[in-house]
Structures are given as structure tokens and as C-alpha cells.
Amino acid sequence: MxxxxxxxxxxxxxxxxxxxxxxxxxxxxxxxxxxxxxxxxxxxxxxxxxxxxxxxxxxxxxxxxxxxxxxxxxxxxxxxxxxxxxxxxxxxxxxxxxxxxxxxxxxxxxxxxxxxxxxxxxxxxxxxxxxxxxxxxxxxxxxxxxxxxxxxxxxxxxxxxxxxxxxxxxxxYLQCQTYKAAGIQFYVWFLGNYQPNWEKILSDFTRFSEKQIDIMGDFPEKDYHFINWILPVAFYHGVEHRNSTMIVLGPDTEGDGLYTDLLGVSSHELYHAWNICKIRPVEMMPYDFTKENYFPTGFVAEGVTTYLGDVFLKQSGVFSLDAYLNEFTTTIRRHFEQDGRSPMSLVEASMDLWLDGYVASIPNRRVSIYNKGAVVALLLDGLIREATQHQKSIHDVMRLMWEKFGDSGLGYSLFDYKQLAEQVFGGSLDTYFAECITGNIPLQEQVQARLAWYGIEASFDENLRLTVGQVDNDNENLRNWLG
Known part of the structure; x- marks a missing residue:
């Protein structure tokens, strides 16, 4: 055609x-x-x-x-x-x-x-x-x-x-520079009233790209394009594609805040090159563009990606510990303050994306597969790390997902994800899935306990507002988690 x-x-x-x-x-x-x-x-x-x-x-x-x-x-x-x-x-x-x-x-x-x-x-x-x-x-x-x-x-x-x-x-008026990571050619494009600090951008992008490829074992494509349009007004949106991402950000006067947003959304979208572009739910094999493609695993596609996008920035040394905790505690706060009392499970929320997933909902109905999905990914990562003394993590789950489903072109089911998570964990995760994925119980205690295990003081008030206190930088679990 x-x-x-x-x-x-x-x-x-x-x-x-x-x-x-x-x-x-x-x-x-x-x-x-x-x-x-x-x-x-x-x-x-x-x-x-x-x-x-x-x-x-x-x-x-x-x-x-x-x-x-x-x-x-x-x-x-x-x-x-x-x-x-x-x-x-x-x-x-x-x-x-x-x-x-x-x-x-x-x-x-x-x-x-x-x-x-x-x-x-x-x-x-x-x-x-x-x-x-x-x-x-x-x-x-x-x-x-x-x-x-x-x-x-x-x-x-x-x-x-x-x-x-x-x-x-x-x-x-497009600007472009390139870099290589693990032998893959990357392109970074900018349009708008923005003067990139190319030295810093190429250095930081190389670091998180190499980290993601190292963890996942290889890269799905021969090259990759970060296509960025910087606007004069406040905006934040990125969309993943097979070997590119389209990112629209603003305002162009924001400086360090804009650059932090650029790093966060770029790492997130790059991880999608594996997770959803290749590691795809069986219900979407192939895409049917004529109607809804219902799937129960949106929390894997978006929640795990939201969690790991920032983790990669810290583990690669692009983010400091303070920068990482600032980003991730913002995600935690968004879940609990916006959706903490909602009765919907993540499986239901994944299905109901097609109903009202991107518009304002009635009070206490919906949860975000992005925010809560990231919170439960933190909990799963911690469960695996504690059970294996940090010998394994959620990275191992996603690498197995890539090897079994993404690299092979097969679609995965909710059962497949649970089975691989249990394989890495070394036992049953029935309770975790019942509480965090297919059910919806309050998760404040689990999050507070997991953060404490990492040496991070945290508490919730009666309105589910999160307060983060001291961080034990010498905590061994923290060092093993974030490098």
C-alpha cells in the first residue's frame, strides 16, 4: 500500500x-x-x-x-x-x-x-x-x-x-544528536525553543540505556529514536512505539524541572520497547484497531514500567538517591491520596481503561494502573529481594518475560506473569496476588514496612498522606536495591 x-x-x-x-x-x-x-x-x-x-x-x-x-x-x-x-x-x-x-x-x-x-x-x-x-x-x-x-x-x-x-x-528546525549503547544506535531529536545541553543529555541517556539493555540481556530493535517536542506551556506526555517514542514536554522555561521530566519519561518509554511493544498481553496478539482490546494486565505494562523507569535512572547513576526518592514517593502519594480508598482491583482497572481510564471518575471508584501498579511492583521487588537475599529481583521476572514471551512473539496471560514471578520468588505468591492484584486491600502497612526494610522512615496519616522521614544511607538492603 x-x-x-x-x-x-x-x-x-x-x-x-x-x-x-x-x-x-x-x-x-x-x-x-x-x-x-x-x-x-x-x-x-x-x-x-x-x-x-x-x-x-x-x-x-x-x-x-x-x-x-x-x-x-x-x-x-x-x-x-x-x-x-x-x-x-x-x-x-x-x-x-x-x-x-x-x-x-x-x-x-x-x-x-x-x-x-x-x-x-x-x-x-x-x-x-x-x-x-x-x-x-x-x-x-x-x-x-x-x-x-x-x-x-x-x-x-x-x-x-x-x-x-x-x-x-x-x-x-529539528535538532538531533546520536549515541551508542551496547552497540545500538540511538537518536535524540528536539523541536521547540530549547537549547539542549548535549553533553549531559548524551551522557545520561547512554547510562540508563546501557543499564536497561544490560539487565534485559539484549535490545529488541536495531536502533531507537527519542523524538521530543518542547512547548512553551506546561505539558507532560509520552507514548511508546516499536523503536521510538514521541514525547511532548513543557514549559521550555522550566530548566532543571524540565530536564528531570525528560529523564523520567525517556527512561519509562525506552523500557516499553520491551514491555508492551514486545512483551505483550495475549489479548493484543495482534492489535485489533477496530474495537476495544480488553486485557487484565495493564498493571504489568504500565505499573512495572513506571516503577522500573525511575529505578533504572538510580541504578545507572543518573539519579541521586534523593532525586529517585523524590520521584517515587510522589508516585506513592498519588496512589494513596487519589485512589487509596477505591475498591477497584488492578485487574478491574486494567479492563476499565476502555471505560473511563483517562477521564475523571466518580469518587472512590477507580485506581491507576500506573501509580498503584508501580506501588505493587515495589512490593513484589521487595518480596523477591528479601526471599533471595537480593540474589534475584523483579528484573529477573521481566527478563524471563522477555525471553519467554517478548523475544518469541508469544502473548502472555495474567497466569503466565504470576507463574514466572513465583518461579523467581521461589514459592507461592497467592497472598500477594490476592491482596495487590486481583483484590484491593489497603496497602499502607505493606508499603511502610517495605520502606522501613530499606531504611526509609515513612508514615501515613488518617487522610492517607505519606510523610517520609530519615533515610539510612548505610542500609544494606537500600544499597542492594538501588546501587
Missing amino acids: RYKIYAENPQNHFLTVELAVENITSDRIKIQLPAWRPGRYELQNFAKNIQKFEIFDEQQNPVEFHKVNKDRWKVYTKNISKLTIRLRYYAYIQHPNGVFANAGSSYVDENTMYVNFVNCLPYVSGRMHEPCTVELGVTDEYKIACGMPIEGKTLLAQDYYQLVDSPVLASP
């Missing part, structure tokens, strides 16, 4: 998308636009941003079609072997703080073409495994940041799944 994307009047924020379909052998085909995107488990109904939808044959005559549902079209192709689909997509999402794009949307103006292809590129049902090309309609002065191979202004994908897992950011 061959695509073209261009903007006739970029100041109007419309992208024109053309799809050339060849080798048509049936009297009817179906054209489908995704209804959601990986990394955000809610229906987003991208078809609502289509202003105009047309189909033509080789002679540019209109082809008969009709809409089947909100984002699917049936095309009548008797005696037609080739056709062109053309649509106009509104690439401009306004936010209350003046942000017109996020890390999962698309945007175009006079100086920028930013496209998450899953938003606006339709596919032919039954032909998602065919190679795809995307020709970008930009001038020669544009630089192009994308995880896919590039020939001139054309992006090359082995199939539709790779295509929609590889966003592109193109602008004359």
Missing part, C-alpha cells in the same frame, strides 16, 4: 492523505480507519476528524462506496484493479492550556508536519501485512524524525503494524 501525505494550506491544519491500492481481485473491499491507538487504551474514534472522503479509479472517475459504520467503508470494485482513496484530516487538537497536539495526535502548520499515522491512515481489510510506503509532502529544508527507514522523503514499513507504530515529526 502506497500513501502520500501533504498539506495544501498548512495554516488551515488539514492534512490530505492519499492511499493507492493495487492488485484488487474482488468485487468489494473494505477500508478501515483505526478507532484507537496503542499506548492509550480508549476508543478515540479518529474518523471524527475526517472532513472529506473520496475514492477514484485509475482514470480519476469516482468509485461507488458507502459507509458501513463510523470508520469503515465498503467499496465496490467490480472490474477495478487499482484505486485511490483521498481524505482530508484535521490535524489540530486544541487543549485548554493552548497546546494543539499531544504525543498521540497529529498536527500541521507552516513549519511542522507531525503525524501519528494511526490517526489518519486507513487500511484495506485483510491486507495489513503488506509492505507500506509513505511519501511526505514537505520541502527539502525539512528534517525528518521517524523510526522507520527513510529514502529521501519516503518512509518504508514492512507492514501496516510497523507503519502505525512509527510516528513522524518533520520540520526545518
Whole structure:
């Protein structure tokens, strides 16, 4: 399938998308636009941003079609072997703080073409495994940041799944530097009013990248792109992709705070290259872009990643102990202060992402698979470390997950995760899973006891507010945990 994307009047924020379909052998085909995107488990109904939808044959005559549902079209192709689909997509999402794009949307103006292809590129049902090309309609002065191979202004994908897992950011004003970690080529891109301290960035990124690869054993891809858009307003959003991440941060005047955010979200998103991009729930093998893909293990995909993203920054020496504890205790506080009295389990919360996981909920209903998922990952890590005298940890669980499911291309179940965790732990984890994963009991005592084991004084008041006191820097468990 061959695509073209261009903007006739970029100041109007419309992208024109053309799809050339060849080798048509049936009297009817179906054209489908995704209804959601990986990394955000809610229906987003991208078809609502289509202003105009047309189909033509080789002679540019209109082809008969009709809409089947909100984002699917049936095309009548008797005696037609080739056709062109053309649509106009509104690439401009306004936010209350003046942000017109996020890390999962698309945007175009006079100086920028930013496209998450899953938003606006339709596919032919039954032909998602065919190679795809995307020709970008930009001038020669544009630089192009994308995880896919590039020939001139054309992006090359082995199939539709790779295509929609590889966003592109193109602008004359992109900055880029590279580094290598464990033999893998990494690219760091920036767009915006931001002057990177390249020496520090490349040093810190190399350290946490090497640490993650060392722990996991190898890297899933041949290269990797950190694509960063720095805005003048407050913003924090990152989305994982196969061999790239799209990160939108701001404000550009924040200095050290912005850099801390950059480190945190970059380490988190890089770990997703293993955990969810490859180590994927069986319910998502493969992704079905037409409807909800319910899965009970969101706390593994997001909670473990939230926990380990910051752990890697400390274990690699990028974060000081104080910096790490500041970040992780913020995560703990968010769970207990926002969700500490909610009756929902993490399994239920994973399923209900598709219901209301990203909007305000009714009081005391929902828990965050990110925040509580990170809290219970801390508890599992501590249980394993205590049982094995630090000879093993949650790293061993995730490395086994990678070897058994990610590297093999097999999907995992909740039972699989529990079984591998018990294998590393060396016994039954029924109580842990009943209390932390499939049930929902208050976890203040467990968290307080685990932090105390690490030499960290902590207490909760009646409103579940966490207070962290003295830290015993000489605590042996603390040193073994964070290095």
C-alpha cells in the first residue's frame, strides 16, 4: 500500500492523505480507519476528524462506496484493479492550556508536519501485512524524525503494524544528536525553543540505556529514536512505539524541572520497547484497531514500567538517591491520596481503561494502573529481594518475560506473569496476588514496612498522606536495591 501525505494550506491544519491500492481481485473491499491507538487504551474514534472522503479509479472517475459504520467503508470494485482513496484530516487538537497536539495526535502548520499515522491512515481489510510506503509532502529544508527507514522523503514499513507504530515529526528546525549503547544506535531529536545541553543529555541517556539493555540481556530493535517536542506551556506526555517514542514536554522555561521530566519519561518509554511493544498481553496478539482490546494486565505494562523507569535512572547513576526518592514517593502519594480508598482491583482497572481510564471518575471508584501498579511492583521487588537475599529481583521476572514471551512473539496471560514471578520468588505468591492484584486491600502497612526494610522512615496519616522521614544511607538492603 502506497500513501502520500501533504498539506495544501498548512495554516488551515488539514492534512490530505492519499492511499493507492493495487492488485484488487474482488468485487468489494473494505477500508478501515483505526478507532484507537496503542499506548492509550480508549476508543478515540479518529474518523471524527475526517472532513472529506473520496475514492477514484485509475482514470480519476469516482468509485461507488458507502459507509458501513463510523470508520469503515465498503467499496465496490467490480472490474477495478487499482484505486485511490483521498481524505482530508484535521490535524489540530486544541487543549485548554493552548497546546494543539499531544504525543498521540497529529498536527500541521507552516513549519511542522507531525503525524501519528494511526490517526489518519486507513487500511484495506485483510491486507495489513503488506509492505507500506509513505511519501511526505514537505520541502527539502525539512528534517525528518521517524523510526522507520527513510529514502529521501519516503518512509518504508514492512507492514501496516510497523507503519502505525512509527510516528513522524518533520520540520526545518529539528535538532538531533546520536549515541551508542551496547552497540545500538540511538537518536535524540528536539523541536521547540530549547537549547539542549548535549553533553549531559548524551551522557545520561547512554547510562540508563546501557543499564536497561544490560539487565534485559539484549535490545529488541536495531536502533531507537527519542523524538521530543518542547512547548512553551506546561505539558507532560509520552507514548511508546516499536523503536521510538514521541514525547511532548513543557514549559521550555522550566530548566532543571524540565530536564528531570525528560529523564523520567525517556527512561519509562525506552523500557516499553520491551514491555508492551514486545512483551505483550495475549489479548493484543495482534492489535485489533477496530474495537476495544480488553486485557487484565495493564498493571504489568504500565505499573512495572513506571516503577522500573525511575529505578533504572538510580541504578545507572543518573539519579541521586534523593532525586529517585523524590520521584517515587510522589508516585506513592498519588496512589494513596487519589485512589487509596477505591475498591477497584488492578485487574478491574486494567479492563476499565476502555471505560473511563483517562477521564475523571466518580469518587472512590477507580485506581491507576500506573501509580498503584508501580506501588505493587515495589512490593513484589521487595518480596523477591528479601526471599533471595537480593540474589534475584523483579528484573529477573521481566527478563524471563522477555525471553519467554517478548523475544518469541508469544502473548502472555495474567497466569503466565504470576507463574514466572513465583518461579523467581521461589514459592507461592497467592497472598500477594490476592491482596495487590486481583483484590484491593489497603496497602499502607505493606508499603511502610517495605520502606522501613530499606531504611526509609515513612508514615501515613488518617487522610492517607505519606510523610517520609530519615533515610539510612548505610542500609544494606537500600544499597542492594538501588546501587
